[in-house]
Amino acid sequence: MEATLTVRGLKAYYQTKHFGVDREVRAVDDISLNVRRNEVYGIAGESSSGKTTFIKVLAAAVRPPLGIVAGSVAYRFDGRTVDVAKARQAEIDAIRWSHLSYIMQGSMSVLNPVRRIGAIFDDFAARPLGLKGDAFRRTVVAHLSRLKLPAEVLRAYPHELSGGMRQRVTIGLATVCSPEFIIADEPTTALDVVVQKDVLSLIRDLQRDLGSSVVFVTHDMSVHANMAHRVGIIYAGRLVEEAPTRTLFTAPKHPYTAHLVASLPRIGDTRPRPALEGRPPNLADPPSGCRFHPRCPLAIERCRHEVPPLETVGPDHRSACWRVEDVAPLAGTIGLQEGRTA
Amino acid sequence: MSALLEVEGVTKVFSMGGILARKSFEAVHDVSFALQEDRPEIFTVIGESGSGKTTLARMILGLETPTRGTIRFRGRPVSTRLRAAERTRFMANVQPVFQNPFEAFNPLKRVDRYLASTARRFLGLRDRAGVDRAMDEALVKVGLSLAEVRGRFSHELSGGQLQRVAIARALIPNPPLLITDEPVSMVDASLRMAIVNLLKSLRDDLGVSVIYITHDLATAYYISDRIVIMQRGKVVEMGPAAAVLDAPEHPYSQLLKASVLSTQDAGEGRLEVPVDLATASSRLLDEPRSRLEPRPDGRLVRVYSAA
Numbered sequence: 001m002e003a004t005l006t007v008r009g010l011k012a013y014y015q016t017k018h019f020g021v022d023r024e025v026r027a028v029d030d031i032s033l034n035v036r037r038n039e040v041y042g043i044a045g046e047s048s049s050g051k052t053t054f055i056k057v058l059a060a061a062v063r064p065p066l067g068i069v070a071g072s073v074a075y076r077f078d079g080r081t082v083d084v085a086k087a088r089q090a091e092i093d094a095i096r097w098s099h100l101s102y103i104m105q106g107s108m109s110v111l112n113p114v115r116r117i118g119a120i121f122d123d124f125a126a127r128p129l130g131l132k133g134d135a136f137r138r139t140v141v142a143h144l145s146r147l148k149l150p151a152e153v154l155r156a157y158p159h160e161l162s163g164g165m166r167q168r169v170t171i172g173l174a175t176v177c178s179p180e181f182i183i184a185d186e187p188t189t190a191l192d193v194v195v196q197k198d199v200l201s202l203i204r205d206l207q208r209d210l211g212s213s214v215v216f217v218t219h220d221m222s223v224h225a226n227m228a229h230r231v232g233i234i235y236a237g238r239l240v241e242e243a244p245t246r247t248l249f250t251a252p253k254h255p256y257t258a259h260l261v262a263s264l265p266r267i268g269d270t271r272p273r274p275a276l277e278g279r280p281p282n283l284a285d286p287p288s289g290c291r292f293h294p295r296c297p298l299a300i301e302r303c304r305h306e307v308p309p310l311e312t313v314g315p316d317h318r319s320a321c322w323r324v325e326d327v328a329p330l331a332g333t334i335g336l337q338e339g340r341t342a
Numbered sequence: 343m344s345a346l347l348e349v350e351g352v353t354k355v356f357s358m359g360g361i362l363a364r365k366s367f368e369a370v371h372d373v374s375f376a377l378q379e380d381r382p383e384i385f386t387v388i389g390e391s392g393s394g395k396t397t398l399a400r401m402i403l404g405l406e407t408p409t410r411g412t413i414r415f416r417g418r419p420v421s422t423r424l425r426a427a428e429r430t431r432f433m434a435n436v437q438p439v440f441q442n443p444f445e446a447f448n449p450l451k452r453v454d455r456y457l458a459s460t461a462r463r464f465l466g467l468r469d470r471a472g473v474d475r476a477m478d479e480a481l482v483k484v485g486l487s488l489a490e491v492r493g494r495f496s497h498e499l500s501g502g503q504l505q506r507v508a509i510a511r512a513l514i515p516n517p518p519l520l521i522t523d524e525p526v527s528m529v530d531a532s533l534r535m536a537i538v539n540l541l542k543s544l545r546d547d548l549g550v551s552v553i554y555i556t557h558d559l560a561t562a563y564y565i566s567d568r569i570v571i572m573q574r575g576k577v578v579e580m581g582p583a584a585a586v587l588d589a590p591e592h593p594y595s596q597l598l599k600a601s602v603l604s605t606q607d608a609g610e611g612r613l614e615v616p617v618d619l620a621t622a623s624s625r626l627l628d629e630p631r632s633r634l635e636p637r638p639d640g641r642l643v644r645v646y647s648a649a
Contacts, residue, residue, distance in 0.1 A: 046530035201613035225608035246609030265560040275536035
């Protein structure tokens with residue numbers, strides 16, 4: 001299947017010079033991946049793993065001190081290829097919002113508190129849609145009804161809506177132009193369990209209707225389990241494993257993923273869950289070799305010196321570990337105890 | 343057997359608006375439970391935002407006065423109007439841990455200053471060696487040490503470490519009761535279990551009772567002894583954690599359980615929202631008459647009787 005997004009050898013560093021001291025934070029260090037058409041690609045990683053920097057680059061929102069050091073981020077829209085790592089601002093402006101859009105995390109800080117929702121839609125979407133007046137309003141109202149929002153919300157101010165409705169409005173803003181590519185950054189983290197499920201199913205239904213590709217970023221593995229077709233795990237600025245969701249949860253091939261999956265608590269199960277010790281590495285001074293080695297139970301001497309490449313270990317499954325053969329699913333991983341028909 | 347904490351018929355009404363357009367809002371309605379002195383347990387309060395769980399915690403901490411009902415700690419009433427000495431004594435016994443450790447600590451203060459001032463205030467320590475020893479003891483309980491923490495600012499520690507420092511600070515006066523308000527919701531998934539396991543070991547090894555406030559049913563099932571589920575200020579179901587969460591009886595409890603994202607069927611994209619449960623539980627909100635009814639397995643369930 002054709003890829004909508006192709007990332008090759010991407011390196012994006014924060015570089016600062018203060019009082020003659022050069023500091024370099026390698027937030028994204030050599031990431032390569034594809035996102036296919038009509039696919040939800042989940043990106044998981046803990047805070048300060050570089051996942052936000054990575055999606056900033058995907059969204060072509062690179063501002064100093066962040067800079068792209070190497071690599072390419074090529075989108076393919078309507079048969080044309082745009083490499084946002086090198087493109088001029090005018091080219092990026094042409095694809096932004098109409099082809100490439102972004103669902104942001106805090107709905108309260110995205111929506112302007114002193115503008116009505118209708119005016120915010122005007123600010124964001126009128127130009128890319130190329131519609132005016134009544135025609136524009138009709139499009140927006142039709143789109144809102146898809147999100148199960150009444151037309152009256154256009155008259156409301158952001159603070160008058162509940163958290164779930166506000167998040168739906170931001171999803172509406174991001175999808176009103178029927179973009180081919182949507183980046184969603186923790187869109188449900190601040191929401192309650194009941195509302196969260198509602199918003200997630202809404203994003204997935206929209207994605208199906210529009211046939212778009214979605215890059216879905218969250219640290220919550222249970223969201224990935226239910227949303228994503230494929231999941232990529234980022235650890236300390238590197239992609240360490242990538243697999244179809246079911247495979248990742250049942251047969252992880254990287255010790256970090258194995259741990260993440262096994263530590264998920266579940267209703268109906270009170271067996272002790274091990275927690276990962278140690279702290280996430282400092283990206284200004286990352287460990288040598290495999291960056292996971294100080295916390296890894298399988299680490300050997302080689303891991304300290306050599307960086308493991310991301311290699312194919314199964315169908316559609318890549319992992320970066322020197323000891324791939326020895327990674328076994330830990331106790332607590334799904335599908336191990338329960339005899340379940342796939 | 344004596345009671346550590348007794349909460350009896352506690353109601354909190356907030357009023358909003360001016361003198362003419364006064365509206366009142368019942369954040370907590372008639373909540374009762376008790377924790378026993380000789381049986382440390384993790385008592386979990388579950389609910390969505392707006393269910394009154396944080397208001398309940400603030401009342402137990404003596405930061406908010408109940409409109410009706412009483413809260414007693416070791417037989418003495420908890421109130422916002424205690425005299426200073428009495429309040430210090432109460433605070434040494436009931437300690438809070440808050441949701442976001444990055445907000446709980448001032449970024450311009452070294453984190454060990456918080457630990458030191460807690461030790462000075464509640465343990466009455468004056469000499470430096472004594473304060474250091476108290477700090478180190480508390481930090482060792484949470485799997486850290488004073489050497490790792492001394493002189494650090496909050497941004498130099500990871501979220502999980504910082505939350506453990508916050509718990510260590512709360513443990514300095516050796517309190518029998520900790521009130522933790524969503525202690526893991528701001529912590530990364532990989533570090534979340536470290537905090538949850540820590541709460542478990544506080545109960546098992548140190549005999550500390552924990553009131554664990556959360557909206558995460560999966561971790562609640564993992565560590566709780568008893569849980570109480572709240573909907574808009576009312577307790578709808580309360581009882582042994584395993585019994586309640588294995589087979590919830592109230593529609594709202596069922597809705598919460600059905601909304602938990604399961605990892606069991608990963609990759610199958612199960613996201614159906616239980617609409618019938620959602621309408622059933624929101625309809626029950628308007629029922630004027632209801633009471634809690636005991637069940638044989640020790641739980642209480644709210645039942646509604648049409649007037």
